[in-house]
Amino acid sequence: MQASGPMDTVARILSVKLRGMLRGCEVDEKKLQELRLRVGAPVILVIAGVEWYLTEKGKLTTQLSEAYRVDKNEVKETMEYISNYSLYAFEEEVRQGFLTLSGGHRVGLGGRVLSENGHIRGMKYISFLNIRFAHQIKGCADSVLPYIMQEKKIMHTLIVSPPGGGKTTLLRDLVRQLSNRGYTIGVVDERAEIAACYLGVPQNDVGIRTDVLDCCPKAEGMQMLIRSMAPQILAVDEIGQEADVQAVHYAIGCGCKLIATVHAASYEELEAKPLWRELLQAQIFERYILLEKRNGIGKVREIRDSKGIVIC
Numbered sequence: 001m002q003a004s005g006p007m008d009t010v011a012r013i014l015s016v017k018l019r020g021m022l023r024g025c026e027v028d029e030k031k032l033q034e035l036r037l038r039v040g041a042p043v044i045l046v047i048a049g050v051e052w053y054l055t056e057k058g059k060l061t062t063q064l065s066e067a068y069r070v071d072k073n074e075v076k077e078t079m080e081y082i083s084n085y086s087l088y089a090f091e092e093e094v095r096q097g098f099l100t101l102s103g104g105h106r107v108g109l110g111g112r113v114l115s116e117n118g119h120i121r122g123m124k125y126i127s128f129l130n131i132r133f134a135h136q137i138k139g140c141a142d143s144v145l146p147y148i149m150q151e152k153k154i155m156h157t158l159i160v161s162p163p164g165g166g167k168t169t170l171l172r173d174l175v176r177q178l179s180n181r182g183y184t185i186g187v188v189d190e191r192a193e194i195a196a197c198y199l200g201v202p203q204n205d206v207g208i209r210t211d212v213l214d215c216c217p218k219a220e221g222m223q224m225l226i227r228s229m230a231p232q233i234l235a236v237d238e239i240g241q242e243a244d245v246q247a248v249h250y251a252i253g254c255g256c257k258l259i260a261t262v263h264a265a266s267y268e269e270l271e272a273k274p275l276w277r278e279l280l281q282a283q284i285f286e287r288y289i290l291l292e293k294r295n296g297i298g299k300v301r302e303i304r305d306s307k308g309i310v311i312c
Contacts, residue, residue: 007022007023007025007027007029007032007133008023009101009102009103009105010022010035010101010105010131010133011023012081013078013081013082013101014074014078014081015073015074015075015077015078015081016077017074018037018043018070018074018078020058021043021054021055021056021057021058021068022035022054022058023058024057024058024059025045025054025058025059025060026060027045027047027060028047028048029133030135031047031048032045032046032047032133033046033047033048033049033132033133033135034046034130034131034132034133035130035131035133036128036129036130036131037070037074037075037078037128037129037130037131038070038127038128038129039070039071039072039075039127039128040069040070040072041069041070042054042064042067042068042069042070043067043068043069043070045060053066053067053068054067054068055067055068056068072127075126075127075128075129076126078129079126079129082099082101082107083099091122092215093192093215094109094122094123095120095121095122095123096191096215097109097110097123098191098192100192100196100197100198100203101198102198102203103134103198103203104134104136104196104198104203104204105131105132105133105134105196106131106132106134106192106193106196107129107130107131107132108128108129108130108131108132109123109126109128109129110126110127110128110129110130111123111124111125111126111127111128112124112125134196134203134204135169136169136172136173136204136205137169137173138173138176138205139173140166140169140170140173141170141173141174141177143300144170144174144289144300144303145174145177147287147289147303147311147312148174148259148286148287148289149178154178154183154232154233154257154259155257155285155286155287156252156257156258156259156284156285156286156287157174157258157259157260157285157286157287157288157289158239158259158260158261158262158285158287158288158289159171159259159260159261159262159289159291160261160262160264160266160267160270160288160289160290160291161261161263161264161290161291161292161293162263162264162265162291162292162293163263164293165291165292165293166291166293166299167237167261167263167291168193168194168237168261170289170291171194171235171237171259171260171261172194172195172204172206174235174259175187175194175206175207175210175233175235175259176205176206176207176210177207178207178233179206179207179208179209179210180207180208180209182209183209183232183233184209184210184211184229184230184231184232184233185206185207185209185210185211185231185232185233185234185235186210186211186212186213186222186225186226186229186231186233186234186235186256187206187210187211187212187213187234187235187236188213188216188217188218188221188222188225188234188235188236189212189213189214189215189216189237190215190216190217190218190221190236190237190238191215191237191238192214192215193237194206194212194235194237195210195212195214197212197214200214211225211229211231213225217243218236218237218238218239218241218243218244218247219241219243219244219246219247220247221236222234222236222247222248222250222251223247223250226250226251226254226256231256232256232257233256233257233258233259234251234256234257234258234259235258235259235260236258236259236260236261237260237261238261238262238263239260239261239262240262240263240275241275242275245275245276245278245279248260248279248284249284252284258285262276266290267288267290267302267304267308270288271308280308283306283307285306286305286306287303287304287305287306288303288304288305288308289303290302290303290304300312
């Protein structure tokens, strides 16, 4: 295993025992997707969509009886390494339920949620960790770029896909390519999945003319970027709230081009969503890129125009 690979980066923040087990494991890191730690449960690795258990000797197995079970002190030790012994310094990220590591890898958190006046203010007794390994696929937007870029005009574009269909991966590569082609782009990265900033610096390549608001709510972020950074294009992931839709109208009214994503398995499912019906009828978006999930990898199923007519 190469010391510079994602497995080694993640291993450094694990408890000493888990670190040794993981470094002895032979894995194709290009196919490595998740590492799940749950107190009292087996260590689980997700590789190319398939779950494997990790043994105490650092081997992969499908036999539950051979799996190593995580101790609560190992999760506590891991959280200390992740936060450099100061979880308070990452209060905002914990409030949102995740932390971003160097390299763009993400740690999802589960435990007891602390709330006040209906708002989440933190988390304690963290007992569940889901480490998602970052994988950029540069060039994955090559086939769709000609459909959203005509001469120098950029189309308002909505990427539609089921969960895990590759919409964020496609959005990221569109941002990178358009940024490097001369467009100033503002990214509102509410869940740190597009740029995956670590200490404010993008760990993913999002292009040389891209500005990022990390861990910022989409609606507020779109307005902030328009007022302060004057982007030609705004990119946001997972439009889903009424406030997001209102911000879409605001951005388009200000002359910004918009590239966004939404969860839906089909155009027809999108039509059935009350929040989206008005946007579809108003023909706000000029291109709809619909993805489908094949063996865990997003593929372009079809591209539609502003009227919903299939053009590819």
